[in-house]
Amino acid sequence: MTDIPAKVAAPSASSGSVLLTLMKLRTFIALIAVLVFFSVAAPNFLSAANLILMAKHVALNAFLAMGMTFVIITGGIDLSVGSIVGLCGMVAGYLVLNGIDLLIGYTIYFNVVEIALITLAVGILIGAVNGLLITRLNVAPFIATLGTLYVARGLALLSSDGRTFPNLVGKPELGTTGFGYLGAGRLLGLPVSIWILVVVALGAAYLARHTPLGRHIFAVGGNERAARISGVRVNMVKMFVYMFSGFCAAIVGLIISSELMASHPATGESFELNAIAAAVLGGTSMSGGRGTIGGTIVGAFVIGILSDGLVMMGVSSFWQMVIKGLVIIVAVVVDQAQRRLQSRVTLMQMAKAG
């Protein structure tokens, strides 16, 4: 999963190469640094219970950040994921409690698997709306997803008139029980949500490296015109990344409401910013074309461990925000420095050769 940090600079005799290698491994170094720091500074940090708890926190952001990574690699942005999380939680909660009233005296209740599938479909659908706005109507990604951010949040609030759907245990006679498994269940000692993360992450990393679609995602972000002339179906690629981002957000919506056994319409506010932060920290370039799933996951872990560790140390949440912001800025500054160093090394070599 750590394919980017493991990719070492091409061997070169120049003195810049050691520095370059360190810079390329920066996210990994940061992860080790926060792990070491907190295991010394915060008691109980390294206990199994705490590590699992932290992993569950991180998983939520990691799902969103993976979807975000593909979107950003194509040169776009998806601001709507936080709202999709909220709306999908509400959809799941509504279906568990109320089912669908057919208006002819009957109400259909779905079992938990069906509810999960419907919720995922809603997430993908909103992603598809984003994709259509961007590819067919030529709306800038920032604006299109800002619009769906508001629309989805509004729909979530409308679905319950702003109230929480409480107590989603379901009724055995309707077959709607078992919703808590996603958030609280365990498999081989690990939380189910972690297993889902592993499966989705492996799938996404495989997609990025070994399928034509993955290659096309990078090509579209690197040079959309050239990709089009090479026969890449640019619109289809963009549709996919926004739909995948919606799918990831729907998973998060399901997991959160399942953990709490309740869905609240304001769930997921500002999650999109954490997702972007994790992607950027993991080496995804906001200008498109660069990024890896492995890097993003490491980035999500750095951010997650940082905030949980600071909580355990009793640092005020105001300071936490300051520190998180600084880490993101430093990450991008180092990223820029690495690019400059790299291009200077290449140019000097070419000037010598030419």
Place this chain on the structure above:
Amino acid sequence: MSSSPDHDVILKLEDISKVYAGTVAVKHANFEVRKGAVNVLVGENGAGKSTLMKIIAGVERPTAGRILLDGNEISFSSSGDAVSRGIGMVFQELNLFGNLSVAENIFATRELTNAFRKIDHRGQERRAAEFLEQLEAGIRPDMLVEDLRIGQQQLVEIAKAVSLDARILIMDEPTSALSAAEVEILFKVIAELKARGVAIVYISHRLEELIRIGDYITVLRDGRITGQEQMRNVDTQWIVRQMIGSDAKDFAKADGHVPGAEVFRAEEICLPRVTGGLAVDHVSLSLRAGEILGIYGLMGAGRSELFDCIMGRHGQASGRIFIDGKQVKERSTTRRIQRGLALIPEDRQREGLVSILSVASNLTLASLSRFVSLFHIRGGAERQAVMQMVRELAIKVADPAQEVSSLSGGNQQKVVIGKALLTGPKVLLMDEPSRGIDVGAKADVFRTMRKLSRDGLGILFATSDLDEVMALSDRIAVMSNGKLTGMFDRAEATEAAIVAASALGHGPVHGEQRR
């Protein structure tokens, strides 16, 4: 090179090199600018003239080398820095603010202000009017620039540069949009500036113009300076020889194979222009297997647009195309590539390559489906194809996993060609395949074209280089103003006939009409 006593060297470039990602634009150039004289700089497209001038004007910084002004070494941190040292430039692409008035443009960044920092509009307009008067252009200083004709805008740009009161004035193709009468006025202004001791650096493609007003001439070829002389010692032949090089171009020889059956036909291709009229005007042509059909035309003749139409890049294009006699009804680029069409675009950086991906990823980008089982890319098969292409096209790369932007221009071009070939095309469209690459790579590209045609590929290639089209084509089509204006067999083609056909539909040299 001997110097006249009254023409002191004011600016000297020593051993200047400028490297961009992927290309070396200027190589070890030495260049002197003399006071009170017109210093002419010529060279073919992409020879590095504009880059050299941008270095002098402080827009670009050299990768290596020294700049000496009045004998002192200097380095400009910005174009403002260069302006403050008395260097002004008329850019080839107009650098004007369309939403501001002529006077505001002329005084942009050095506005005339009163004691309270308020802009003195009246004063600016009065001063601007004086400069415009010199140019006899009939432009009022309070007009908005976007309301002016292109030629008039160019005159405003010139007025702006003159108003700088510069000691060195660089003019990059100042006459490209001017009418004959306007050119005369410009020359008068240049003569006045010369008399005042201003050093003028003059870049143009029009040889007759250069010979008329130049005092010194410097010729650039492929980023190197190949000749430097006083103008009175040279003639047109000398200039052309320095520009093209005595080594001539290494065109691969025809091998005398006979083209086969028709492989491609286009009928009545039309493409409307945004500004009205047709960019491609009812063009029909046919191509046989193993044939190289050269399409010659000046800039803006519609060659690239024709290729774009054939590849299905314009939804509003009309006309029919056939491959092996069967009509191609598919409209998307993806489907047309599957039917056997492939394009090597003119602009390598913008349309040919994904510069941040590796050489290998670029090579297989258009043909990934060949290496896929179900949805998995078979790494081995892909690597094999990449290595084979690298060998066949002699792409100089240590490791195909290297970023494509680290290659030289010629090798990048080979990657673009390789990408097209991996799709297994029947018809190859090459738009200016030799632009901006060095002599050796050019020869490789031409050899590859010969070999492909021998293998039975039909090749359509567009160029604005007369030698190239004469040497490589089995047949020559000429385009002008979107129309096909000539079709010659190689045996009957003469340079004069081709040039005449390429000028059909153009009026006398009135820039506004050409736009």
